[in-house]
Amino acid sequence: MFDLCIYLTLQADEEESPSSKPIVIKAKGKVADLVALCDEEMEGLQINEDVTVDCHAGIAHTRWATHGPPCAKNSHPHVSSSNHEFVLVHNGTITNYRALKEFLIKEGEEFMTETDTEVIPKLCNFLYSKLPEPIPFPQLVCEVVKQLEGAYALLIKSSVYPGELVACRRGSPLILGVKYGIHAEQAPKSPVSPNTPLTPKLTGSSASAPHSTGDPNKVETQGLELFLASEASAVVEHTKQVIYLEDNDIVHMRDGEYTVYNWSDIDSASVEVRRTAQTLTMEVSQIMKGGYDYYMQKEIFEQADTIAQTMQGRIKATPMSPIKFGVPNVDRLLYPRVRLGGLVDYVSTIRRSRRIIFIACGTSYHAALCSRQTVEELTQMPVVLELAGDILDRRCPIFRDDTCIFVSQSGETADTMRAMEYAIERGALCVGITNTVGSAIARKSTCGIHINAGAEIGVASTKAYTSQIVAITMMAIVLASDQISKRKRTDEIVDSLLELPDNIRQCLLLDEKIKKLAENLRDENSLLVFGRGRNYATAVEAALKVKEVSYMHSEGINAGEMKHGPLALVDEHMPIIVVATMDEMHNKMQGVIQQLMARNARLIIVCNEEDIDMEDMIGARYPLIKVPKGDGALQPVLNIIPLQLLSYHLTLLRGFNVDQPRNLAKSVTVTEE
Numbered sequence: 044m045f046d047l048c049i050y051l052t053l054q055a056d057e058e059e060s061p062s063s064k065p066i067v068i069k070a071k072g073k074v075a076d077l078v079a080l081c082d083e084e085m086e087g088l089q090i091n092e093d094v095t096v097d098c099h100a101g102i103a104h105t106r107w108a109t110h111g112p113p114c115a116k117n118s119h120p121h122v123s124s125s126n127h128e129f130v131l132v133h134n135g136t137i138t139n140y141r142a143l144k145e146f147l148i149k150e151g152e153e154f155m156t157e158t159d160t161e162v163i164p165k166l167c168n169f170l171y172s173k174l175p176e177p178i179p180f181p182q183l184v185c186e187v188v189k190q191l192e193g194a195y196a197l198l199i200k201s202s203v204y205p206g207e208l209v210a211c212r213r214g215s216p217l218i219l220g221v222k223y224g225i226h227a228e229q230a231p232k233s234p235v236s237p238n239t240p241l242t243p244k245l246t247g248s249s250a251s252a253p254h255s256t257g258d259p260n261k262v263e264t265q266g267l268e269l270f271l272a273s274e275a276s277a278v279v280e281h282t283k284q285v286i287y288l289e290d291n292d293i294v295h296m297r298d299g300e301y302t303v304y305n306w307s308d309i310d311s312a313s314v315e316v317r318r319t320a321q322t323l324t325m326e327v328s329q330i331m332k333g334g335y336d337y338y339m340q341k342e343i344f345e346q347a348d349t350i351a352q353t354m355q356g357r358i359k360a361t362p363m364s365p366i367k368f369g370v371p372n373v374d375r376l377l378y379p380r381v382r383l384g385g386l387v388d389y390v391s392t393i394r395r396s397r398r399i400i401f402i403a404c405g406t407s408y409h410a411a412l413c414s415r416q417t418v419e420e421l422t423q424m425p426v427v428l429e430l431a432g433d434i435l436d437r438r439c440p441i442f443r444d445d446t447c448i449f450v451s452q453s454g455e456t457a458d459t460m461r462a463m464e465y466a467i468e469r470g471a472l473c474v475g476i477t478n479t480v481g482s483a484i485a486r487k488s489t490c491g492i493h494i495n496a497g498a499e500i501g502v503a504s505t506k507a508y509t510s511q512i513v514a515i516t517m518m519a520i521v522l523a524s525d526q527i528s529k530r531k532r533t534d535e536i537v538d539s540l541l542e543l544p545d546n547i548r549q550c551l552l553l554d555e556k557i558k559k560l561a562e563n564l565r566d567e568n569s570l571l572v573f574g575r576g577r578n579y580a581t582a583v584e585a586a587l588k589v590k591e592v593s594y595m596h597s598e599g600i601n602a603g604e605m606k607h608g609p610l611a612l613v614d615e616h617m618p619i620i621v622v623a624t625m626d627e628m629h630n631k632m633q634g635v636i637q638q639l640m641a642r643n644a645r646l647i648i649v650c651n652e653e654d655i656d657m658e659d660m661i662g663a664r665y666p667l668i669k670v671p672k673g674d675g676a677l678q679p680v681l682n683i684i685p686l687q688l689l690s691y692h693l694t695l696l697r698g699f700n701v702d703q704p705r706n707l708a709k710s711v712t713v714t715e716e
């Protein structure tokens with residue numbers, strides 16, 4: 044995180060010194076830089092870290108720079124004034140911040156930062172100062188958030204409400220992790236209700252020894268720890284019990300207990316609500332590097348397994364011979380070969396819909412682009428692709444008889460989520476394809492498919508992309524399962540799906556060769572990738588991977604468009620990767636290669652191992668990246684793997700951080716205003 048701002052706020056022992064001002068420490072750079080700064084400042088302030096306090100809450104945040112450049116000043120927490128009456132962190136974007144700022148300036152407030160967030164603590168303080176008599180902290184926050192437009196997840200502390208913390212969300216993700224301390228086995232298991240007395244008043248820090256209340260009905264949960272975060276991977280190492288907070292939820296933490304309220308847009312009333320905790324299926328090992336140097340490397344190399352996980356329990360792995368069964372109605376035993384539990388009740392509705400619209404951003408959009416042809420081929424339905432941000436910009440017509448399929452690894456991408464709300468308002472059937480159980484898209488969609496690829500931590504999406512293609516392909520097979528005429532074709536695809544994990548392992552053996560290729564390309568300024576048909580998606584996805592992590596300009600081009608402009612870029616210097624595997628586009632891609640060769644282009648060709656013609660045509664003139672052959676519908680899954688490896692090696696060779704590219708975040712939970 045080279046240019047993200049990081050801050051931490053710590054509060055001194057609140058019981059001993061209720062009026063103590065929250066300490067705010069901010070730094071630009073890596074988390075380790077902040078830790079060093081904290082140590083330094085704590086020493087300066089003579090704070091003894093070994094003192095045990097009864098109840099303590101801290102907030103911290105790495106900022107996504109929406110307003111103002113990344114620097115300590117613009118980083119969170121933002122404060123109401125130098126007295127730190129209200130101190131908060133914010134994930135999201137406040138769209139009406141200019142109007143609020145103008146109003147507050149007229150009221151005499153001074154702003155220190157360029158952020159949208161700063162209006163919130165100032166508004167807290169302004170409203171608090173106008174109160175005829177104090178109101179509870181969550182009620183004050185409720186009054187504040189009613190003035191806000193846009194998206195937010197907020198954590199707020201205040202010196203006027205010592206020992207309390209309020210968290211709330213609307214549009215941006217927020218989860219509450221609950222961890223019981225010692226004697227955790229006695230604590231109430233899921234569902235956890237905020238109304239259940241989670242703990243007697245805390246009388247010791249999380250590390251202190253238990254004490255007996257003498258009351259057998261009382262749960263001893265000394266050391267209850269509560270974690271608020273935007274996603275589960277941030278808390279899984281502490282607890283697996285999480286509550287996914289809903290829009291307009293307000294969590295109030297006080298004296299080691301918490302209560303959840305929800306306020307309604309309609310009558311502005313806020314009521315206490317029960318939210319059920321879910322047990323995360325994610326393992327801590329998923330967020331570790333597991334022997335690899337980088338998450339991106341681990342996630343590329345995991346793909347044989349993650350693809351198998353995506354298919355697990357959903358495909359009939361052993362095709363059964365009708366003769367063996369000797370029964371007339373063998374169809375019932377053989378078919379359907381693919382079953383997607385999350386879609387079963389909606390298959391006929393999808394089939395009856397006017398059209399299928401895939402909506403996604405970035406790599407997830409490319410997965411839909413890759414699989415569109417398979418869906419069209421198997422369902423014979425009109426299939427439209429939309430970038431989530433663009434659908435909102437255009438206010439694109441969506442109808443109640445449309446099926447909208449939202450593809451998102453994180454399930455929290457703000458543009459995709461907003462597009463889903465837009466489609467829900469218009470009555471369309473909303474299907475979610477996500478990798479994150481409990482994410483907003485998974486929760487808000489009517490039905491869907493979990494791709495089960497496991498936590499993806501590297502900012503560049505790799506294993507989610509291949510699993511998304513497999514998930515959409517399986518969906519197309521399910522949608523075609525009532526058509527006998529499509530059976531031969533779906534059988535071919537299913538057989539190829541089953542071969543994918545082994546074929547991916549073969550692709551991964553190319554690692555050393557790709558590293559050498561990356562050494563040849565490391566100093567280039569630009570790289571083009573040509574593909575056609577389904578491999579147009581391979582081209583744009585490979586180019587995205589290269590540019591986002593190695594910072595080399597890269598462009599994915601539909602080879603069918605070559606003559607309409609891009610050919611002008613071709614010379615003996617510009618490196619061009621051509622994806623020319625033996626699928627429906629093979630002949631056309633051979634033609635493309637001929638034309639590029641005629642212009643003395645500098646080519647790198649992705650082809651199949653068994654492509655003798657290519658060998659004859661190219662000889663030793665250009666490097667060939669040979670991948671195993673799969674069905675045309677799945678060949679892009681194999682083709683992208685060496686290109687993911689290329690972007691990985693290029694990045695390392697160019698000296699950049701492959702897991703945390705500059706200016707990018709893993710989940711884009713903010714939208715453009």
Ligand code: F6R
Nearest residue numbers: 405406407451452453456503504
């Ligand atoms: C690129 C990448 C992004 C994401 C995009 C959508 O490697 O990761 O382009 O694909 O931000 O994210 P999700 O899939 O979480 O909606």
